Structure formats: C-alpha cells, structure tokens
Amino acid sequence: MNTLNISSSDLKKNVAEILNDVYFGKKTAVINRYGKPVAKIIPIDGYTAKSKNIHSILDKYFGILPDFPDVAKERSFRKRSIRL
Numbered sequence: 001m002n003t004l005n006i007s008s009s010d011l012k013k014n015v016a017e018i019l020n021d022v023y024f025g026k027k028t029a030v031i032n033r034y035g036k037p038v039a040k041i042i043p044i045d046g047y048t049a050k051s052k053n054i055h056s057i058l059d060k061y062f063g064i065l066p067d068f069p070d071v072a073k074e075r076s077f078r079k080r081s082i083r084l
Contacts, residue, residue, distance in 0.1 A: 002027040008038070 004018070004027050011018060011031055021027050022041050029041040 004029040006031055008033045 002025065004021060006018060006029055008031055011029075018029055018041070022029050022043050026043050028043075030037050031039040031041070
C-alpha cells in the first residue's frame with residue numbers, strides 16, 4: 001500500500017484531493033506537523049452506502065426515548081385580542 005506524507009498545511013489546502021487519493025487510490029496518508037507524524041488517514045475496506053439498510057437503522061434508533069412525555073396536552077396559550 002502506498003503511503004503519502006503530508007504536512008498539516010497541505011492537508012488544510014488540499015483536503016478533497018487527499019481524501020480522494022486515500023479512498024480511490026487505496027493509499028494511506030500520514031499527516032505531519034512540524035516534521036513529526038500526528039495522524040494517519042486510512043481507507044475503509046468493504047464499506048458501501050448500499051450495505052446500510054434503512055430499515056435496520058430505523059429499528060435500531062426508533063423508540064430511543066420510549067417514555068418521552070406528551071407535552072402537547074400540558075401546553076397552555078394566552079389568547080390575546082389583536083386590534084388592527
């Protein structure tokens with residue numbers, strides 16, 4: 001696998017290009033700050049957007065607050081008369 005050594009200022013200027021190299025070129029990017037490596041960006045293997053099923057996501061997060069109170073019953077509004 002190819003490794004790219006990138007300074008933090010180059011990452012700031014060319015983030016889209018670097019991410020494309022990592023994702024499509026299957027390269028690893030090592031981010032350097034003041035000559036010392038501080039972070040590594042690696043491509044994700046086997047991830048596709050189609051692999052996520054919307055039904056499984058909804059089943060996972062639906063009902064996360066099952067005991068959330070119904071506040072619509074407890075709301076009260078002042079009625080004001082408006083003169084034009």
